[in-house]
Amino acid sequence: MVTTITDGVKVSIETIYQPEYSNPANDHFMFAYKVSIENMSNYAIQLISRHWYIFDSNGAKREVEGEGVVGQQPVIEPGHAHEYVSGCNLKTDMGSMKGEYQMTRLMDNASFNVQIPEFYLIAPYRMN
Template identity: 80%
Template structure:
């Protein structure tokens, strides 16, 4: 698990290779990632948008941007957290993702960015 804290918001990420949804012969590798967003601040925050940078080990780079996460724009009270699971497909058996969430403090509508720590997606057989 990798973790980072930005402006009182902790983001933790765990990944898992999904062999049942992958087709190595067709250069299709599927990974799931679980993200926990924890509000350590004294202010209620809402996640508005997310941006991802996705890198395959062959040098391919993609950017993904959009509203919310898995169809939600969660409001996270102080001391509370929001967890979700999503996925990423790669053309190689190893890759990296990193990014940022755009959030707003509900008390004053100030917008800020929260770093999503860089994390690796590696098919387990590559670790042997």
């Protein structure tokens, strides 16, 4: 698990290789990742959008931007967390992701960015 804290918001990520959805013979490797976003500040916040940078080990790079996460723009109260699971496919059996969430502090509508720490997507057989 990797973790980072930005402006009182803690982001933690775990990854899982999905062999049942992967097809290595066709350069298709599927990974799931579980994200926990914990509000350690004194203010309610809302996740507005996400911006991901996705890297394959062959040098390919993609960017993905959009509203919310998995169809939601959650409000996270102080001391609470929002968790979700999503996925990413790669053309190689190793890669990485990183990015940022755009948040709004609800008391004054101030926008700020929260860093998503870089994490690695690695098929388990590569670990030997």
